[in-house]
Amino acid sequence: MSKAFVRESEVDEDEELVEVQSFPGFKNYMTPAGHRALREEFERLVKVERPQLVETVAWAASNGDRSENGDYIYGKRRLREIDRRLRYLTKRLESAVVVDPREQTQTDRVFFGATVTVRDLDTETEETWQIVGVDEADAGKGKVSWIAPLARGLLKAELGEVVRIPTPGGVRELEIVDIRYEASS
Numbered sequence: 336m337s338k339a340f341v342r343e344s345e346v347d348e349d350e351e352l353v354e355v356q357s358f359p360g361f362k363n364y365m366t367p368a369g370h371r372a373l374r375e376e377f378e379r380l381v382k383v384e385r386p387q388l389v390e391t392v393a394w395a396a397s398n399g400d401r402s403e404n405g406d407y408i409y410g411k412r413r414l415r416e417i418d419r420r421l422r423y424l425t426k427r428l429e430s431a432v433v434v435d436p437r438e439q440t441q442t443d444r445v446f447f448g449a450t451v452t453v454r455d456l457d458t459e460t461e462e463t464w465q466i467v468g469v470d471e472a473d474a475g476k477g478k479v480s481w482i483a484p485l486a487r488g489l490l491k492a493e494l495g496e497v498v499r500i501p502t503p504g505g506v507r508e509l510e511i512v513d514i515r516y517e518a519s520s
Contacts, residue, residue, distance in 0.1 A: 363430040364447050364481060365468030368518065370433045373470060377424045385417050427470055436516040445489045445514055447481050452513035453489070456497065461512065466490070 365373075388410055395406035436448025445451055450465040464479045466489065472480035479486045488500040494514055500507045 362432045363427060363468065363470075364432050364434050365471060366448055367433055367435050369468050369471035370428070370431055373424055373428055373431075377421065377428065380417055380421055380424075385414070385421075388414055388417065431468075435518075437518060439516040442514060442516055443494050445492050445511065447490075448516060449489075450515040450517060451489055451511060453498075453509040454512050456508040456510060463513075464489075 392407060392410035392414060395401075395404050395410055398404060398407075401407045434447050436450075439446055439448065445466070447466055450463060452461055452463045454461050462477075464477055464485065466481050466486045467478045469480045469482060472478055472483070481487075481490070484502070485500055488498050489509075489511070492498050492511055494511055497508055497510045500509060
């Protein structure tokens with residue numbers, strides 16, 4: 336098979352990721368916990384993973400023929416991945432606007448960082464979501480990005496208000512039953 340079909344691209348993919356997640360005109364809001372998580376990942380990559388990998392690659396390079404040296408080939412590839420991630424994290428941390436939800440004064444409305452409990456008026460089920468930054472979003476943990484349709488529908492709504500959220504399955508009507516501003520985990 337031709338190498339053209341199997342060779343991995345060495346194009347700077349983090350540039351593409353940053354453009355996708357840094358929408359023009361939008362700020363890179365994040366909670367203190369999200370900022371701390373990115374900073375910890377950056378520190379771990381710089382102080383632990385990358386130095387260990389550089390040592391492994393240097394050892395593998397000293398073994399001779401690099402063309403069939405799995406440790407060397409894998410190590411160089413992983414180094415590129417780590418360097419790409421470090422550039423991405425650097426850009427995201429530099430552009431971060433950290434917003435502490437506990438400092439919110441208008442607690443009867445939904446703003447960034449709020450933990451919102453809603454009741455679906457069709458099914459009478461309740462869901463709780465925290466509105467967080469793009470890099471922190473994790474639906475499995477109840478964290479939704481502030482630019483997601485759900486969050487955008489909830490932002491600036493008041494306690495007791497019914498909001499209409501368009502979804503692929505149709506419009507959902509959600510009543511806001513609780514708004515909390517607390518430290519995220």
